[in-house]
Amino acid sequence: MLETVGYLIGTAGASGFSSKSTAEQVTDLCPDLRPITAIITGATSGIGAETARVLAKRGARLVLPARSFKAAEETKGRILAEFPGSEIIVMGLDLSKLDSVRRFVTEFESLNLPLNLLINNAGKFSYDHGVTEDRIEMTFATNYLGHFLLTKLLLKKMIESAKTSGVQGRIVNVSSSIHTWFSGDMIHYLALITKNKSEYDGTRAYALSKLANVLHTKELARRLREMEANVTANCVHPGIVRTRLTRDREGLITDLVFFLASKLLKTIPQAAATSCYVATDPRLENVNGKYFSDCNEASASKLGSSSAEAARLWAASETMVSTPW
Secondary structure (H helix, E strand, O other): OHHHHHHHHOOOOOOOOOOOOOHHHHOOOOOOOOOOEEEEOOOOOHHHHHHHHHHHHOOOEEEEEEOOHHHHHHHHHHHHHHOOOOOEEEEEOOOOOHHHHHHHHHHHHOOOOOOOEEEEOOOOOOOOOOEOOOOOEHHHHHHHHHHHHHHHHHHHHHHHHHHHHOOOEEEEEEOOHHHHHOOOOHHHHHHHHHHOHHHOOHHHHHHHHHHHHHHHHHHHHHHHHHHOOOEEEEEEEOOOOOOHHHHHHOOHHHHHHHHHOHHHOOOHHHHOHHHHHHHHOHHHOOOOOOEEEOOEEEOOOOHHHOHHHHHHHHHHHHHHHHOOO
């Protein structure tokens, strides 16, 4: 009860920030980001677009991958109108297609740019069942597996950039508190909903993908420590906010639910705050493998905290990205 009250009134946590803090506020004292190159997925709208805008304001060079060049160019145009000196590169990427991820990484590497910051923000929620060309359930593929492969392929570049620049690299995975809604055998349920449409439940599939983001962060952080890489990986819950994530189901019921929950909703600048905080705050140097909510460290679910489950998911993911499942 006290936690809910604190959320509603915006009580500051140990970081000095709260549910009411905005992305601009939490980056007010961050270092000059002009030496930083950042890739932000899902930056054409919502939380991703605000994250990109604020990081551009602080000087970062942005790479915006997107399925729609038009939408990405519009985002770029809005940022340049506000911050004319920004350097923004638009590139093609469809996270639901593993070949598209591989092409993006090859094209990015051809630019000979460093990579200091990777924000895996893109997300999809769908009430309707779908399977990708790689034969993976669509929500899991878009929200998690595409980001898993993207991070895996970019990791060498991030480690090299950190070594050359002396600036610690940061990977930020955007998850959700809805990851706590999933229980059971993740791999079994994924196989079930990939192969059997009648077993599909949109909310449970989304919760599965967000749990996978949390576990990916945990195992990635462990591997980075083992490699003694100057790169960290952390995970964030942005809060409840209405964005285009619900674009598959607009209408009276959706409108009513969001109206009734309006007191719990964050604005988009507030929802982007935790990603920006974890990406830039100097106090988080060497903080690795943690879960953040409202710009403060929080606790993931019991399943999301399992090292064994994180290792199991990683092994399954390696198989999925290397061979058709």
